[in-house]
Amino acid sequence: MQPQDSPFLPANDAAYMAWRDRKLDGYPRSLDELMVEISNPLTLTAAEHRAILQRVDKSGMAIYASATGDDPDKGLIRGLGRQLGLERLDHNMCADDDAISSLSVHPDALHQGYIPYTTRPIAWHTDGYYNPLDHQIHALILHCVRPAAVGGGNQLLDHEILFLQLRERNPAYIQALMHPQAMTIPANIVDGKELRPARSGPVFMLFSGGRLHMRYTDRSRSIEWRDDPLTREAVAVLKELLGQPSPYHFEGTLQSGQGLICNNVLHTRGRFENGTRERLLYRARYFDRIDEKP
Numbered sequence: 001m002q003p004q005d006s007p008f009l010p011a012n013d014a015a016y017m018a019w020r021d022r023k024l025d026g027y028p029r030s031l032d033e034l035m036v037e038i039s040n041p042l043t044l045t046a047a048e049h050r051a052i053l054q055r056v057d058k059s060g061m062a063i064y065a066s067a068t069g070d071d072p073d074k075g076l077i078r079g080l081g082r083q084l085g086l087e088r089l090d091h092n093m094c095a096d097d098d099a100i101s102s103l104s105v106h107p108d109a110l111h112q113g114y115i116p117y118t119t120r121p122i123a124w125h126t127d128g129y130y131n132p133l134d135h136q137i138h139a140l141i142l143h144c145v146r147p148a149a150v151g152g153g154n155q156l157l158d159h160e161i162l163f164l165q166l167r168e169r170n171p172a173y174i175q176a177l178m179h180p181q182a183m184t185i186p187a188n189i190v191d192g193k194e195l196r197p198a199r200s201g202p203v204f205m206l207f208s209g210g211r212l213h214m215r216y217t218d219r220s221r222s223i224e225w226r227d228d229p230l231t232r233e234a235v236a237v238l239k240e241l242l243g244q245p246s247p248y249h250f251e252g253t254l255q256s257g258q259g260l261i262c263n264n265v266l267h268t269r270g271r272f273e274n275g276t277r278e279r280l281l282y283r284a285r286y287f288d289r290i291d292e293k294p
Contacts, residue, residue: 006210008163010174020164027058027161031252034063041066041080049083052261056290060158061262063252070145070256074100077143077259077284084261086139090128090285093195103281105274116283119148122269123218124242126159127285130185133201136213138289140264143282144254149275153253154260155268159214161248162266163204165241166234173234177203182231183215184224203238208289216266218242242266254281263290 006012007019028034036051038044041064044052055062068076077100081087089099094114096102106117115122128137142154166173176182181200188196207213217223218239225235254260260267272279 003206003210006206006212008174008204008206008210008212010167010171010178016167023160023164027248028055028250029247031063031250034059034061034250036062036064038064038066041068041076044080044083052084053290056261056263060160060265061156061260063254064259064261065255066257066259068257072145072280074098074282077141077282080259080261081139081141081284081286084139085291086141086284086286086288088287090131090135090137090287092128092285095285099284101283101285103283104278116269119272119274121271124155124157124266124268125217125219126214126264126266127283128264129183129215129217130188130196130199131215132199133205135287136207136215137264137285137287138207138213139286140262141259141282141284141286142254143259143284144256145280145282146277147253147255148272148279149277150273151253151270152272152279153251153270156250156252156260156262157242157248157266159216159264159266160212162238162241163212163214166238169237170234172230173237174204176226176228176230176234177238178205179226179231181226183226185217186222186224211289213264214266261290 005015007015034055036048036055038048052062052064091099094101094117103116105119127140131137163174180202182202184198184200187194187198201215203214203216205213225231
């Protein structure tokens with residue numbers, strides 16, 4: 001597909017309608033339909049590999065359940081990603097030396113103030129929304145070593161479905177959210193030092209042959225929206241759709257040995273409480289996109 005033929009361009013009505021019908025035909029209606037049992041993340045069988053890619057192709061995501069239990073070996077995650085074409089990890093500021101983040105409670109100075117390393121809830125977002133546009137996060141693996149004693153679940157929503165819902169309401173919303181100044185993340189300044197400059201960009205954008213990518217955060221602070229009536233209306237409807245239960249919203253809590261593989265779909269995290277063993281998840285963010293076709 002050439003970028004100009006993409007069904008995600010607002011002017012391509014016929015291509016959009018054909019894509020919409022294919023997208024909704026047989027779309028999963030439960031988290032169980034996204035689940036794939038795998039024996040060993042390091043050596044997927046042909047059937048396991050195909051099952052993961054089929055789910056990612058349809059809904060942007062798959063949930064795997066492996067037999068690794070609470071094995072803390074990060075090599076399992078790196079090996080799994082490589083089998084799906086994921087190589088280029090994002091070495092973000094709070095990641096470990098291997099670029100895979102250990103998501104647990106970190107009260108130290110480096111992690112202080114970053115919600116993923118606390119017990120607090122995280123609102124709807126895609127990962128790396130504050131990255132520069134040429135270093136967007138296109139794929140994500142989230143692997144559970146140990147769940148929290150209470151809470152810590154995730155809500156999931158395919159960003160292509162949200163695009164579809166918005167376009168059905170008003171195609172002009174898509175045009176507004178594709179504006180290069182639609183959403184600005186202010187600079188990250190700590191103790192008077194700028195750690196990251198302000199970054200502006202679209203919410204919806206096209207990459208790699210017309211594929212749809214989304215950068216978004218539902219935070220009410222540290223976010224600036226383009227100040228025009230259509231953008232404000234589009235954002236209000238977007239937030240309404242995120243907060244409104246639908247058959248396309250999935251919710252669950254990863255258990256030991258389970259994980260999420262996705263093309264950076266929208267997700268949340270609930271507040272949690274640790275028990276005698278601390279919650280630990282690994283997060284691998286990639287500049288690559290999963291090649292969905294099995």
